Amino acid sequence: MSASALAPARPAGTTTRWSRRAAGALAFAALIELVSRTGLADREFLPPATEIAARMGTLALDPAFRAHALTSLLAWAAGLGLATAAAVPLGLLLGSVPVVDAATRSVVEFLRPIPSVALIPLVALVIGTGLQLRISLVVYAALWPILYNTMYGLRGVDPLAKESLRSYGFGPLPVLLRVSLPSAAPFISTGVRLAAGVALILTVSTEIVAGRGEGVGVFIYFAGLAVPARMTDILAGVCWVGLFGVAVNALLVAFERRAFRWHHARLEERT
Amino acid sequence: MKVAADVAAEAPAPVEVLPARAPRAAGLRRAAFRWLVLAVLLLLWEAATRAAGSAFFPAPSAIVVRMREMWFSGPPQRLFLTDVAVRNILPSLGRMAAGFAGGALAGVVLGLAVGLSARVYDYLDGVLQFLRAVPPPALVTVFLVVFGFGLRMQLAFIVFSIVWPVLLNTADGARSVEPLHLQTCQVFRLSRAERLWRVILPSALPKMFAGLRLALSLSLIVMVFSELLPGTTNGIGFQLTEAYSMFDLTAMWAGIVLLGVLGYLLNELFLVAERRVLAWHRAAQEPVG
Numbered sequence: 201m202s203a204s205a206l207a208p209a210r211p212a213g214t215t216t217r218w219s220r221r222a223a224g225a226l227a228f229a230a231l232i233e234l235v236s237r238t239g240l241a242d243r244e245f246l247p248p249a250t251e252i253a254a255r256m257g258t259l260a261l262d263p264a265f266r267a268h269a270l271t272s273l274l275a276w277a278a279g280l281g282l283a284t285a286a287a288v289p290l291g292l293l294l295g296s297v298p299v300v301d302a303a304t305r306s307v308v309e310f311l312r313p314i315p316s317v318a319l320i321p322l323v324a325l326v327i328g329t330g331l332q333l334r335i336s337l338v339v340y341a342a343l344w345p346i347l348y349n350t351m352y353g354l355r356g357v358d359p360l361a362k363e364s365l366r367s368y369g370f371g372p373l374p375v376l377l378r379v380s381l382p383s384a385a386p387f388i389s390t391g392v393r394l395a396a397g398v399a400l401i402l403t404v405s406t407e408i409v410a411g412r413g414e415g416v417g418v419f420i421y422f423a424g425l426a427v428p429a430r431m432t433d434i435l436a437g438v439c440w441v442g443l444f445g446v447a448v449n450a451l452l453v454a455f456e457r458r459a460f461r462w463h464h465a466r467l468e469e470r471t
Numbered sequence: 472m473k474v475a476a477d478v479a480a481e482a483p484a485p486v487e488v489l490p491a492r493a494p495r496a497a498g499l500r501r502a503a504f505r506w507l508v509l510a511v512l513l514l515l516w517e518a519a520t521r522a523a524g525s526a527f528f529p530a531p532s533a534i535v536v537r538m539r540e541m542w543f544s545g546p547p548q549r550l551f552l553t554d555v556a557v558r559n560i561l562p563s564l565g566r567m568a569a570g571f572a573g574g575a576l577a578g579v580v581l582g583l584a585v586g587l588s589a590r591v592y593d594y595l596d597g598v599l600q601f602l603r604a605v606p607p608p609a610l611v612t613v614f615l616v617v618f619g620f621g622l623r624m625q626l627a628f629i630v631f632s633i634v635w636p637v638l639l640n641t642a643d644g645a646r647s648v649e650p651l652h653l654q655t656c657q658v659f660r661l662s663r664a665e666r667l668w669r670v671i672l673p674s675a676l677p678k679m680f681a682g683l684r685l686a687l688s689l690s691l692i693v694m695v696f697s698e699l700l701p702g703t704t705n706g707i708g709f710q711l712t713e714a715y716s717m718f719d720l721t722a723m724w725a726g727i728v729l730l731g732v733l734g735y736l737l738n739e740l741f742l743v744a745e746r747r748v749l750a751w752h753r754a755a756q757e758p759v760g
Contacts, residue, residue, distance in 0.1 A: 212593060220590070221597035228598045245617045302501055306509040313734025314727060315692040317608075317699065318708070321715035322723050326527045401606040401692075408608055409699050417609065424612030431616060438609045445604030 229253075247432045255436035269440070271414040272403050275331060279338025280399045284392055287343045291350025291388070296376055301351075308347075316341035316402055320409045329410045334403055341402045342395035349391025353384030386456065386463040393452040400445055416441055529721045538725045555710075560729070563706040566622070567694040570629025574690070575683055578634045582641025582682075583667070586675065592642055599639055607632035607693050611700065620702030625694075632693045633686035640682025644675030677752050680745045687741055691734050 212220070229249040235241045236248040259265040294301045294308075316337055323333055357380045365375050407417025416437055423433035456463075513531055520530040529537075542556035549557070585592055585599075611628055618624035648671050656666045698708025707726055714722035 212589065217593050217596075220593040224594035225597045225601075227594070302504055303508045306505045307512060310731055310735065313688070313691075313738060314731035315688075315695050315734060317692055317696045318711060318727050318730045320699065321711050322720070322727060325715065325718070325720065325723075397604070397606075401608060404606045405608040405696055408611065409696070420609055420612050424616055429612075429616040431613070434612050434616070438605055438613070441609050442601050442605035445606065446601055449600075449604060 244428060244431060247435065251432050252435045252439060255432045256439055259433075259436050259440065265419060265437075268414050268416050268419045271331070272407065272416045275334035275338060275406075275415070276399050276403045279335045279403070280342050280392070280396055282335070283339045283342035283395060283399070284346055286339070287346035287391075287395075288350055288388060291347045292354065292376065292381065292384075294347070295351040295354030295384075296372075296380060312344050317405050317409070320406055324410055329412050331413075333410060334406045334415075337406050338399045338402045342399045345394040345398060346388065346391040349387045349394070350384060353387025354380055356387070357383045386460040389452065389456050389460070393449060393456070396448050396452065397445060400441065400448075404441065527720055529724055533721055534724045534728055537721045538729060541722065541725060542729070559705050559707055559710050563694060563698065563708070564733075566625055566629065566697075566706070567690050570626050570694065571633065571687065571690040573626070574630040574633035575637055575686060577630065578637025578682065578686070579641050579679060581634070582638040582679070583645050583671070583675070585638065586642035586645025587667075587671070589646065592646060599635065599642075603635040603639060607689070608696055611697065615700070615702075620700075625697045625703075628697050629690055629693050633690050636685045636689065637679070637682040640685075641675055641679045644678030645671055647678075648674045677749060680749060684738075684741060684745070687737060688734065691730070691737065695730060 232246065232249040232252075236243055236246045294304060319337060319340065320333075323336055327333060327336065361379045361383075362375050365379055370378070403415070404417040404420075407415035408421045411418060411421055420434050420437040423430040423437065517530050517532060520528045542553055542560065543551045545551050545553040545556065552560070585595055607628070610631065614624045614628045614631070618627060652670050652674070653666070656670055661669070694706075695708040695711075697703070698706035699712055701712075703709045703712075707730060711723060711726045714720070714726065
């Protein structure tokens, strides 16, 4: 028994793994159903999985909830897009010009650790609690992973490739665009994937704390304030947000695999 | 091993721009340059805020003065901490430390358990990825309903929020032990415990630390978040909301600066610990020649 449990892991086939994942998810749902129906956990706190799933279905058809979801999605996408548009050029600049990097490093080091949710009250006072509040906070939080990954990726660029292009008489900009950017692209895209998760956290946080207008966070928060709390609503909303997060992550991973096949091939060689 | 590569890429090593063995003089010069730039920028900020005179943007000197009188002008025998600091900063740090310790421990133990078997990992992978993808703030309402306002809810919320990145990274690290090492274990007939302690744990450590680093910054975020909610009575986040309701912008800036400094210090401490524990790993990774 000891040998089998700690034996070298032999990776299972893709189909097997997917069916195992699905089986695991079903077992998890069944466990919740059981715990709730047998009264092991208070039903008010943990409704059965089937009820949550059913509520997810009705919420998807509910125009009010769809409006909430659309507002959140808009803030998330706009924030992530703006952060990417700002962070990639900035990262390229900081990563390729050492003087600029040295000059800004201390500022970056002091700004990055500020937990972005702490900015919610301040930004709310300065620019109000509308959509701009969410977008600007999402931008702030999503900026760092992209910036750091861009800089990190630039450091891994093959110096020989840069040198040879330079020796053919290319200036710094073509070298940046033809060698450094493609070589850093997988890292940038990982940064965007990380930032997508951070952006989701900030969207929901801002909606819950500022608690006004529309948004999935607002929906979840008010479901919790109701007396008695509408736990099925809360969990159905949470599950939609989680599924959205999983879907975005899976999409971006699939994109990375296709677009940077060469990169993954290299990584796999190493492991 | 695609999944392994993904998670590794999700937590890049801390970016160190200085080359590992820069000559001392050059390093000093660079540090001096950085501090000089920082000083210049601070002066610019001071000048700009004074010129603008906006209530929203107090001058940095005003923020520092405010931080001092609010928190650090107490009696020397209490390390200069004031009553407000004792009432707000210490509980926040305590909650964060307790939540981080609990979540990290649970994540490491569960992660090792899940990572030891490829089969168990496959079964749980989907559920764990989903739990990780749920933004922690969305769950705060669940914890509020179950525990009500208070310390228990905050601790449970922090623990639950950070356990997933640690768990997934640890499991992934435990899974990616070199098969050759495990075969060697079999040859030398190491016991289960020895194998776990001497082979699997060390090779999982680098990824485990990557997960812990993510968890550290996340725990600061969720700590502040849990204190921003109505119903809290102390903490740095509570002080922020209080300043918000009283329109006290200088106090708000002071709170943000304090949180930034705390985040920076905690991260530095973590890096020191990581460098200690992973010294052998870094040495092994250093390129030859």
